[in-house]
Amino acid sequence: xxxxxxxxxxxxxxxxxxxxxxxxxxxxxxxxxxxxxxxxxxxxxxxxxxxxxxxxxxxxxxxxxxxxxxxxxxxxxxxxxxxxxxxxxxxxxxxxxxxxxxxxxxxxxxxxxxxxxxxxxxxxxxxxxxxxxxxxxxxxxxxxxxxxxxxxxxxxxxxxxxxxxxxxxxxxxxxxxxxxxxxxxxxxxxxxxxxxxxxxxxxxxxxxxxxxxxxxxxxxxxxxxxxxxxxxxxxxxxxxxxxxxxxxxxxxxxxxxxxxxxxxxxxxxxxxxxxxxxxxxxxxxxxxxxxxxxxxxxxxxxxxxxxxxxxxxxxxxxxxxxxxxxxxxxxxxxxxxxxxxxxxxxxxxxxxxxxxxxxxxxxxxxxxxxxxxxxxxxxxxxxxxxxxxxxxxxxxxxxxxxxxxxxxxxxxxxxxxxxxxxxxxxxxxxxxxxxxxxxxxxxxxxxxxxxxxxxxxxxxxxxxxxxxxxxxxxxxxxxxxxxxxxxxxxxxxxxxxxxxxxxxxxxxxxxxxxxxxxxxxxxxxxxxxxxxxxxxxxxxxxxxxxxxxxxxxxxxxxxxxxxxxxxxxxxxxxxxxxxxxxxxxxxxxxxxxxxxxxxxxxxxxxxxxxxxxxxxxxxxxxxxxxxxxxxxxxxxxxxxxxxxxxxxxxxxxxxxxxxxxxxxxxxxxxxxxxxxxxxxxxxxxxxxxxxxxxxxxxxxxxxxxxxxxxxxxxxxxxxxxxxxxxxxxxxxxxxxxxxxxxxxxxx
Numbered sequence: 150x151x152x153x154x155x156x157x158x159x160x161x162x163x164x165x166x167x168x169x170x171x172x173x174x175x176x177x178x179x180x181x182x183x184x185x186x187x188x189x190x191x192x193x194x195x196x197x198x199x200x201x202x203x204x205x206x207x208x209x210x211x212x213x214x215x216x217x218x219x220x221x222x223x224x225x226x227x228x229x230x231x232x233x234x235x236x237x238x239x240x241x242x243x244x245x246x247x248x249x250x251x252x253x254x255x256x257x258x259x260x261x262x263x264x265x266x267x268x269x270x271x272x273x274x275x276x277x278x279x280x281x282x283x284x285x286x287x288x289x290x291x292x293x294x295x296x297x298x299x300x301x302x303x304x305x306x307x308x309x310x311x312x313x314x315x316x317x318x319x320x321x322x323x324x325x326x327x328x329x330x331x332x333x334x335x336x337x338x339x340x341x342x343x344x345x346x347x348x349x350x351x352x353x354x355x356x357x358x359x360x361x362x363x364x365x366x367x368x369x370x371x372x373x374x375x376x377x378x379x380x381x382x383x384x385x386x387x388x389x390x391x392x393x394x395x396x397x398x399x400x401x402x403x404x405x406x407x408x409x410x411x412x413x414x415x416x417x418x419x420x421x422x423x424x425x426x427x428x429x430x431x432x433x434x435x436x437x438x439x440x441x442x443x444x445x446x447x448x449x450x451x452x453x454x455x456x457x458x459x460x461x462x463x464x465x466x467x468x469x470x471x472x473x474x475x476x477x478x479x480x481x482x483x484x485x486x487x488x489x490x491x492x493x494x495x496x497x498x499x500x501x502x503x504x505x506x507x508x509x510x511x512x513x514x515x516x517x518x519x520x521x522x523x524x525x526x527x528x529x530x531x532x533x534x535x536x537x538x539x540x541x542x543x544x545x546x547x548x549x550x551x552x553x554x555x556x557x558x559x560x561x562x563x564x565x566x567x568x569x570x571x572x573x574x575x576x577x578x579x580x581x582x583x584x585x586x587x588x589x590x591x592x593x594x595x596x597x598x599x600x601x602x603x604x605x606x607x608x609x610x611x612x613x614x615x616x617x618x619x620x621x622x623x624x625x626x627x628x629x630x631x632x633x634x635x636x637x638x639x640x641x642x643x644x645x646x647x648x649x650x651x652x653x654x655x656x657x658x659x660x661x662x663x664x665x666x667x668x669x670x671x672x673x674x675x676x677x678x679x680x681x682x683x684x685x686x687x688x689x690x691x692x693x694x695x696x697x698x699x700x701x702x703x704x705x706x707x708x709x710x711x712x713x714x715x716x717x718x719x720x721x722x723x724x725x726x727x728x729x730x731x732x733x734x735x736x737x738x739x740x741x742x743x744x745x746x747x748x749x750x751x752x753x754x755x756x757x758x759x760x761x762x763x764x765x766x767x768x769x770x771x772x773x774x775x776x777x778x779x780x781x782x783x784x785x786x787x788x789x790x791x792x793x794x795x796x797x798x799x800x801x802x803x804x805x806x807x808x809x810x811x812x813x814x815x816x817x818x819x820x821x822x823x824x825x826x827x828x829x830x831x832x833x834x835x836x837x838x839x840x841x842x843x844x845x846x847x848x849x850x851x852x853x854x855x856x857x858x859x860x861x862x863x864x865x866x867x868x869x870x871x872x873x874x875x876x877x878x879x880x881x882x883x884x885x886x887x888x889x890x891x892x893x894x895x896x
Contacts, residue, residue, distance in 0.1 A: 159217045160253055162226065163288040164188055166197050168206040169272070171281035175232035175240055183233040184242065186283070190214035190226045199233045211288070216249070223356070225249055230272050230283060241341065243272035243280045246852060247287075251820045252860055255894060256291060257298065258816055263290045268859035271852050275344035275825050279848050299363050301377040301397065301819045303867040303891045305424045305581075308817065311402040317369045318418020319481060321396040321459070324358040325452040326350050331389040340881075344825045347391075347885070351823045354393035355379055362395050371399035376422040379821055379887055380483065381872040387490035387609070388445040392455055396483070398422045419467055420478045420498065424581040424647070430545035432502035434473030435559075436577045436648060439466040440495040440620055442613050445487065459483070462496050473559075474549030475500035480579030488654035490609040491616065495652065499578045502549050543672040546572050566672045575632055576644040576673060582666055583646070589669040593638050594781075594792040595645060597630040599623060599661045603654075619659060627663060635667050638788065644670035651777040655770040656763065662774055664792065768835050769877035772842050776873040776886070795846070795870065805868050816896050817866060820856070821889035824849040829881050841882055846870065849888045857892045865890040 166186050175182040184205045186197040195212040214226070228245040247270065256264055265288045271279045307313055329335065329346040338346075359379075366374050374397035382392040398421045439462050448454070470478050481498035543566040551559065561571040582592065601619045606612040635642050648665040778794040789796070797805060826845040832838050849870075857865055868890040875884045 158253075159215065159292045161213055161215050161288075161290040161292060162190065162249060163211045163213045163290075164195075164226075164228075165211045165286040165288070166207045166209045167284040167286065168204065168208070169230060169281055169283045170204045172203045172205070172230070172242060172272075173277075173280050174203065175242065182242070185231055185233055187229045187231055188212060188214075188226055189229075190216070191224065215292075223250060224352075228283070230281070241274070243274035243277075245270045245272055245283050246822055247856065248820055248822060249289075251818050251856075251892065252287070252289060253291070254298070255816070255818045255860065255892075256289060258818070259896070261291075264288075266860055268855070270855045270859065271848065273848060273852060274341070275348075276341055276827055276829070278826065278844055279851065299367055299371065300373045301359075301363075302373060302375050302817055303377055303819055303821075303869070303889050304817065305376040305422070305867070307375065307400070307402065310405050311373075312405045313400055314403045315370070315401040316421065316423075317366075317371050317399040317401065319396060319420040319422060319463075320362050320366045320369070320371075320374060320399045321394070322358045322361040322365065323392055323394040323452060323456055323459070324354040324361075325390055325392045325455065326354045328383065328385075328389055328391045330383075331386065340827055340829060344827055348823055348825055351381060351391060351393065351885075354391065355381075355395065355823075358393045358395045362397070366397075366399040369399050370401055372401050372403075374399050376424075377819060378422070379871060379889060380485075381823070381874075381885070381887055382485050382487070383872075383874050383885060384445050384487050384492070385489075387487060387492075388447040388451065390445075390447060390451060392452075394459075394483070396422060419470075419476060420463060420481050422479075422481045424480045424579065430477075430501040430503070432475065432547045432549040433545055433573070433576070433578070434470065434475045434500035434502075434549060435573050436497060436579060437466060437469045437473070437478070437500050438495065438497040438624065439463075439469065440493060442617050442620070443492050443494060444609060444613060445490050445492050458494050459496075462494055466496055466498060470498075470500035473500050474551055475502050477501050477503050482579065482649070484650055484652050486652045486654050488656075489612065491613045491654065493616065493620070493652065493654065495650070497579060497648075497650065499580050501545070543567055543572075544570075546576065546670065546672045548572055562673070564672055572673050574643070574673070575635070576670060577628075577631065577648060577665070578644070578646050579648050580646055582668060583670070587671055589641075589671045591639075591668075592786045593642065593667045593788050594664065594786055595631065595635050595638055595642075595667045596662065596664045596778075596792050597627070597634045599626055599630060599663075601659045603657050603659060605657070616654075616659060623661070627661065631663060631665075639667055639669070641669045642667040643673045644668050649779060651774045653770050653774050653777075656766050660770060660774060662778060662793070664778055664794070666786065765832070765838075765877045765879070768838050769875045772838060773873060773875040776842065776846070776870055776875075780868065780870070805865050815863070816894045817891040818862075818894065819889075820853065820892050821887060822849075822852070823885070823887055824852075825883070825885050827881060827883040831879050832877060832882050838877060838882065842875065842884065845884050845886075849886070853888055853890060860892065860894075862892040862894050864893050866893050867891050 169184060169186075172182050172184055174180055179201070181201050182203055182205075183199050183201050185199045186207070186209075188195045191214065193214055195214075197207050197209045200207060216223070226247055226249060228247060230242040230245070232240040232242055234240060247268070252266065256262075265286060267284075267286050269282055269284045272281045272283055274280050302308075327350070329343055329350055335343050362374070377397035378395065380394040380396075382394065384390050384392065441458060441462055443458055446454070466478060466481075470476070478498040478500055481496065484493075484495045484497075486493050543564055547564060547570040548559070548561050560574045562574045564570050564572045582588065601623070603612065603615060606615070631645065635645060645665040645667050648663060651662045651664075653660045775793050776795060781789055781792055781794040781796045824845065826841070826848070828841055832841070853865060853868075868888075871887040871889055873884065873886040876882065
């Protein structure tokens with residue numbers, strides 16, 4: 150939750166620095182560090198005394214700061230741990246990141262005017278990672294509570310202690326700012342200073358965008374924004390700009406007095422980012438997508454230009470839904486990828502038909518298949534024959550009446566439950582997997598990659614034209630690959646849910662990766678003729694590893710740094726979408742059918758440098774896609790180990806709740822932060838890049854976990870790593886990403 154855009158809110162923040170531990174050696178002559186702490190809050194600055202030790206103890210007197218405008222984007226306290234130097238400028242050891250707004254909001258929600266917190270937070274440096282821990286106490290006294298507040302939640306589901314009075318639809322906003330990474334000042338300042346300037350610019354942009362989103366939501370009468378997402382677009386040399394985008398579904402909630410979903414027909418805006426809205430649907434048209442290729446420009450109205458593109462894409466997506474006979478889009482997501490000045494804007498969602506009050510009431514009165522008395526004596530939860538079927542609500546999966554079904558190339562079959570209406574023969578959806586009574590088989594992940602090679606272009610307009618031609622027919626390739634892979638994974642599967650997309654334009658290719666959960670949906674027919682065992686064999690199901698007709702897999706474990714604050718919590722599984730050496734010779738390999746000829750030494754070095762550059766670009770693209778696929782936490786999914794992504798493992802698994810977590814008696818408070826990490830030592834091997842990526846993500850999760858536990862939290866719900874950007878060159882490697890979640894507290 151976050152505070153609304155109301156003035157008059159103020160509080161006192163009192164810091165008491167206790168000690169630090171595990172600091173690095175900054176003064177090699179004495180093998181120690183002259184450490185002190187500096188805190189800047191607004192215009193006020195406080196410094197502790199200098200203590201020579203790697204584990205300094207201060208126990209300083211309390212320093213008090215007053216915050217008078219606790220709004221989104223308010224500058225957080227700048228807590229730095231420094232090394233004192235008498236004859237030169239002080240050296241930075243690292244910073245401690247603390248989101249004071251989330252703490253303030255939790256106290257407001259609990260109705261507590263005064264409270265103390267004990268924190269043990271990592272000291273983070275953008276170049277060297279975690280460099281120790283800082284222990285301090287924070288005492289917060291609320292002076293003015295202000296008026297109303299609007300809550301933001303990362304989760305996609307309505308908390309169980311609330312009910313929806315009205316769903317208002319999608320709210321969104323963006324803010325554009327010049328990227329300090331590409332400013333002229335970057336040529337003369339240090340990499341650490343550039344990273345800090347970039348983080349400040351990103352936080353400022355997100356603050357501006359979020360305040361505008363809250364204003365828009367409040368005008369609609371919303372009390373909450375669910376599925377709140379912050380996305381960052383680093384446009385690079387093409388425009389030298391960065392764009393902060395925020396979006397979510399505005400709803401009006403009230404204390405629970407019966408979860409009545411009849412009010413969902415009041416949805417004002419026809420697009421929602423929520424993945425689950427039970428009883429609101431009376432038909433489903435499946436997944437729909439909309440894309441556009443644009444050239445980015447650095448102009449005065451750059452924010453208006455990008456806002457117009459996204460708005461037109463949403464209109465186009467809704468028109469596609471209307472062509473399928475639907476009037477609402479849910480499970481809405483956005484994706485953007487850039488290269489040079491070329492950008493692909495893409496959005497997708499699931500088209501459905503809204504149910505009226507009578508249809509919703511009928512759906513609520515239909516008994517669940519799991520509780521049906523007809524199946525009480527059976528080992529299976531599903532009827533053995535069509536003549537012995539319990540009543541279930543199959544209407545959400547009926548295909549709306551279409552006038553041009555042949556033109557849309559939609560294949561349908563008769564509903565397996567009611568035998569009255571048509572359903573899609575293979576359903577692809579961005580919605581959550583239905584409840585168990587509707588699912589007749591185990592869950593399996595399905596993941597496919599589509600790669601289109603690109604010619605080398607000197608003019609970005611030529612590249613945009615080639616991409617435009619590719620995207621005209623790529624949906625056919627995606628659908629064919631998904632169906633083929635699904636039948637190879639599970640011939641009984643007929644529906645793919647929770648579809649997510651990762652897209653990347655690299656130097657010579659366009660890569661699109663789709664991931665979803667395959668199930669056997671009872672209401673859809675099983676076509677025996679199309680699921681012959683021979684077809685499954687021809688789908689290359691046996692070539693799981695290393696076959697050039699499919700992508701191959703590689704497994705990389707997280708690097709253990711030996712620090713007490715770090716424990717491996719994620720396992721990265723890399724998708725090698727284009728193995729090096731398959732289509733072109735690698736470093737040191739000879740090309741067949743060519744005469745051996747000794748090249749001049751400088752040409753030999755030039756060729757090797759070009760090959761190494763392409764190799765690094767490929768490695769960066771694969772790992773960026775891997776992280777942007779998202780967290781894989783399929784404890785109930787059988788084949789999760791073969792899926793690329795970030796796999797959640799112990800010990801952090803016990804601290805991460807699922808995205809559907811909304812336990813009664815719990816309070817959710819939104820938290821997010823931007824993380825930048827850079828290494829000026831050029832990488833030479835894939836393992837070095839993997840170690841860097843894993844370490845960056847581990848450091849960010851360690852910081853979030855420490856803040857959560859220090860503020861009394863139980864764990865993190867709806868954890869996600871967003872807008873992961875990885876740049877690898879012969880001189881450096883850097884990454885920028887957003888970590889977002891909801892802290893879970895006892896009420």
